[in-house]
Amino acid sequence: MLRITGGKVYDPANNVHGEVRDVCIANGRVVAAVEGGRTIDARGMVVFPGGVDVHTHVAGAALNFARGLIPEQHRQAAILARTPVRRAGMGGTTPTTFATGYLYAGMGWTTVNEAAVPILSAKHTHEELRDTPIVDKTCCVLMANNEIVLDLLEAGEIERAKHVVAWNIWAAKAYGVKAVNPGGVAAWKWGKDAKTLADPVEGYKKVTPAKIISGLARIVDELGLPHPVHLHCNNLGAPGNFTTTLETMKVLEANRAHMAHLQYHAYGGEDWFSIRSEAAPIADYFNAHTNLTADAGAVLFGNTVTITADGPWQHLLHELTGKKWSNLDVENETGCGIVPYAYKQKNLVNAVQWAVGLELLLLINDPWRVFLTTDHPNGATFWRYPEIIQLLMDAEFRREQVKALPAKARERIILPDLDRQYSLSEIAIITSAGPARALGLSQKGHLGVGADADVAIYNETKDIARMFAYPRYVIKGGEIVIEEGEMRQSVEGRAFVVRPRYDEKIEEYIRPLFQQYYTMSFDNYPVELERVHGSQVRECP
Amino acid sequence: MLTLTLKEQPTVPLEAEVLSPDRLGSLRHDEVWGLPVLHGKRQLRLDEFFEIEGDPSDELELRGDLTRVKWIGRGMTRGRIRIAGNAGMHLGAHMKGGTIEVSGNASDWVGGEMTGGLIHIRGSAGGQVGAAYRGSLSGMNRGTILIEGSAGIELGMRMKRGIIAVRGPVRDFAGLQMKGGSLFLLGGAELRTGAWMARGTIICLKPIRLLPTFSHACDYHPPFMTMYSRHLRELGFAIPYDARQGIYHRYNGDAAVPGKGEILIWEPK
Numbered sequence A: 001m002l003r004i005t006g007g008k009v010y011d012p013a014n015n016v017h018g019e020v021r022d023v024c025i026a027n028g029r030v031v032a033a034v035e036g037g038r039t040i041d042a043r044g045m046v047v048f049p050g051g052v053d054v055h056t057h058v059a060g061a062a063l064n065f066a067r068g069l070i071p072e073q074h075r076q077a078a079i080l081a082r083t084p085v086r087r088a089g090m091g092g093t094t095p096t097t098f099a100t101g102y103l104y105a106g107m108g109w110t111t112v113n114e115a116a117v118p119i120l121s122a123k124h125t126h127e128e129l130r131d132t133p134i135v136d137k138t139c140c141v142l143m144a145n146n147e148i149v150l151d152l153l154e155a156g157e158i159e160r161a162k163h164v165v166a167w168n169i170w171a172a173k174a175y176g177v178k179a180v181n182p183g184g185v186a187a188w189k190w191g192k193d194a195k196t197l198a199d200p201v202e203g204y205k206k207v208t209p210a211k212i213i214s215g216l217a218r219i220v221d222e223l224g225l226p227h228p229v230h231l232h233c234n235n236l237g238a239p240g241n242f243t244t245t246l247e248t249m250k251v252l253e254a255n256r257a258h259m260a261h262l263q264y265h266a267y268g269g270e271d272w273f274s275i276r277s278e279a280a281p282i283a284d285y286f287n288a289h290t291n292l293t294a295d296a297g298a299v300l301f302g303n304t305v306t307i308t309a310d311g312p313w314q315h316l317l318h319e320l321t322g323k324k325w326s327n328l329d330v331e332n333e334t335g336c337g338i339v340p341y342a343y344k345q346k347n348l349v350n351a352v353q354w355a356v357g358l359e360l361l362l363l364i365n366d367p368w369r370v371f372l373t374t375d376h377p378n379g380a381t382f383w384r385y386p387e388i389i390q391l392l393m394d395a396e397f398r399r400e401q402v403k404a405l406p407a408k409a410r411e412r413i414i415l416p417d418l419d420r421q422y423s424l425s426e427i428a429i430i431t432s433a434g435p436a437r438a439l440g441l442s443q444k445g446h447l448g449v450g451a452d453a454d455v456a457i458y459n460e461t462k463d464i465a466r467m468f469a470y471p472r473y474v475i476k477g478g479e480i481v482i483e484e485g486e487m488r489q490s491v492e493g494r495a496f497v498v499r500p501r502y503d504e505k506i507e508e509y510i511r512p513l514f515q516q517y518y519t520m521s522f523d524n525y526p527v528e529l530e531r532v533h534g535s536q537v538r539e540c541p
Numbered sequence B: 001m002l003t004l005t006l007k008e009q010p011t012v013p014l015e016a017e018v019l020s021p022d023r024l025g026s027l028r029h030d031e032v033w034g035l036p037v038l039h040g041k042r043q044l045r046l047d048e049f050f051e052i053e054g055d056p057s058d059e060l061e062l063r064g065d066l067t068r069v070k071w072i073g074r075g076m077t078r079g080r081i082r083i084a085g086n087a088g089m090h091l092g093a094h095m096k097g098g099t100i101e102v103s104g105n106a107s108d109w110v111g112g113e114m115t116g117g118l119i120h121i122r123g124s125a126g127g128q129v130g131a132a133y134r135g136s137l138s139g140m141n142r143g144t145i146l147i148e149g150s151a152g153i154e155l156g157m158r159m160k161r162g163i164i165a166v167r168g169p170v171r172d173f174a175g176l177q178m179k180g181g182s183l184f185l186l187g188g189a190e191l192r193t194g195a196w197m198a199r200g201t202i203i204c205l206k207p208i209r210l211l212p213t214f215s216h217a218c219d220y221h222p223p224f225m226t227m228y229s230r231h232l233r234e235l236g237f238a239i240p241y242d243a244r245q246g247i248y249h250r251y252n253g254d255a256a257v258p259g260k261g262e263i264l265i266w267e268p269k
Helices: A061-069 A097-105 A119-130 A147-154 A158-172 A184-188 A209-223 A242-251 A279-288 A311-321 A348-363 A382-393 A395-403 A407-411 A424-438 A464-469 A506-517 B029-033 B224-234
Strands: A002-005 A008-011 A016-020 A023-026 A029-031 A038-041 A045-049 A051-056 A109-117 A136-142 A176-180 A229-232 A257-259 A292-295 A302-308 A326-330 A334-343 A455-459 A473-476 A479-483 A495-499 A535-539 B002-006 B036-039 B042-045 B050-054 B059-063 B080-084 B099-102 B118-121 B141-147 B161-166 B182-185 B201-204 B215-220 B247-253 B261-267
Touching: A008 A424, A016 A424, A045 A424, A051 A382, A051 A424, A061 A119, A061 A302, A061 A326, A061 A334, A097 A109, A097 A382, A109 A119, A109 A176, A109 A424, A119 A136, A119 A158, A119 A495, A136 A158, A147 A158, A147 A209, A147 A506, A158 A176, A158 A209, A158 A495, A158 A506, A176 A209, A184 A311, A184 A334, A209 A229, A209 A242, A242 A257, A242 A279, A279 A348, A292 A424, A302 A311, A311 A326, A311 A334, A334 A348, A348 A382, A348 A407, A382 A395, A382 A424, A382 A464, A455 A464, B029 B050, B161 B224, B182 B224
Parallel strands: A002 A038, A008 A045, A051 A109, A109 A136, A136 A176, A136 A495, A176 A229, A229 A257, A257 A292, A495 A535, B002 B059, B059 B080, B080 B099, B099 B118, B118 B141, B141 B161, B161 B182, B182 B201, B201 B261
Antiparallel strands: A002 A023, A008 A016, A023 A029, A045 A455, A302 A334, A326 A334, A455 A473, A473 A479, B002 B050, B036 B042, B215 B247, B247 B261
């Protein structure tokens, strides 16, 4: 039993904005009152619900491939020495599994959503997530280039496609559905891409990216999944792609959707020399359409490695930069590309990207619909989130940073004109309450009675980046993980899995196709529930 | 000057990056003795392996067969290390300034990713001299490495700037993926010299087998040979006087990249 007293509590989901009040914890949950037990004196501190990362890449085959590809970055990474309470590990751009858990918790984040899992490597992903301690996990399974699903959409069999998608979600022990460059990754296997929404995907006659997007969004809604379709739009990263993004949002009008790393989809201009920010039209449309949520996918300057299922884009990035590249083909499901990358302040394109991420966070009015991410590790590593919080909360600091951009870049962005400053309540929304709500995790992201006792307590200081990088206390599931800024213990996290309803007979349809086209035996394919450590299954209505 | 004499060969490699003027120069005696070294996975004290005499300063002399002592002079920026004997792997890696002299042989990765300073080896060196560590985009970037004996494979791999001169023969892949800088190969080279080179200059005083992706450009006498000869002589590395004369056959490549590097092969008068 634990009582946190004297701190300013920020719990926007329950309309608490900086009131001094007690938070009581018993049996891993927030309760109305406790008798006895330990008391944490949080005077001079702020009390937040634990952070929730709606879009990150922290486990799985692609991330491991990236780990193997960048020894030069590991040599510069922070070493986490072994202590009595934690294992040895390494930080840097792709932290090791255990270090990932320690670093997230060390920043006050307690739930993460691994955003891209092919079923073929889902077993591996769950094994790695098991080794990612402290944080609770969800993951999204890649569906928008799955050839069995695409064939069904081609044939117009949306009802059967729905059962296949539902079967796939349960087979991967996933929590949501991810769509990456719909049709584009399937086309990449023919050396092509899918850049326009209305044209048929290479290898198909009727299926277009628009049909895949609307089909999957409808299927996800009809299945009643807690998280809407998690969409990485077509044409990522390309100058002038904001029109594709607007079209995509129009296609989605009838359904819910989560727009992943929106920063990469809000560029104007015709080429790399004329690239400019089009965050304003994207934000305007987005503000008017409440069926959508988004995460920023903000960029910070520095070295990183880009990992995405968007194979054709990664090939282009490799050709642009001359950096090393690897490409994975995940049989009939998806693909993947990996390219190490350095975002430079003096580079026009990078400067525009940096600004667009912040512009979207500032221009989207409703903090409940836009969330803090860097698309880790694509835009920057997750442990740099406090730097973004500082940029959002301090307009003066932001203006200083803008001054360091190339003059040409300053003409292409609107960031210098934006004076909005985030309040602590709004930060609590975009880092915790909002993403928890978008993921449909009702026990996360708030401190009301019955919520999971995931709490981050920060010193209230003017140095915002430092304040959020080094919490005084972090409590996960009622256990004190960090105390006085030091790690006291490591606890195991849970995995949230959904079980959508589907017709059991759908297996009879999938099995022969599978036996014909996959290298793996059908019976070895689904992840057994026993393999998912600390799983909590949620039935769909 | 501080003199360290190796008591006996360590049974497994000893990682001793503390052996650098930057680390030792300003310490008291007892602090030097207690500096940490890694013997395999065990962290031990420096004085368990070395007899230490003299006063700490920017001059350092190491005596004995240090073949199993790694990372000597790692990242050093100033001063001088003299090694009377052999040196282990990664000698002068990431070095920024100062001088290292070795009377015997050195192992692999001499001057890996160094950015300044001088390393002079009287004996032979192993592979990957001045090279990029695995995964890095560029190797040595400024600085000079002089080798009186032979050198191993991947000499100057991905080097960007600086000079490497080798009196003896070098093995395969000298100047692999070179991006700049100069290699002086006085004793010739084995196969695939300059493979994938993008820029940079390889000067060879013995005939070598060239890759088919190098094409003949011209025959001429490069005036810079006289300047380089003088510069290297000042550093204590003599280039035969004859090499200032004669014709050099210039080859461009590697066309497989395609690159703008050059290989100059000397034809004595």
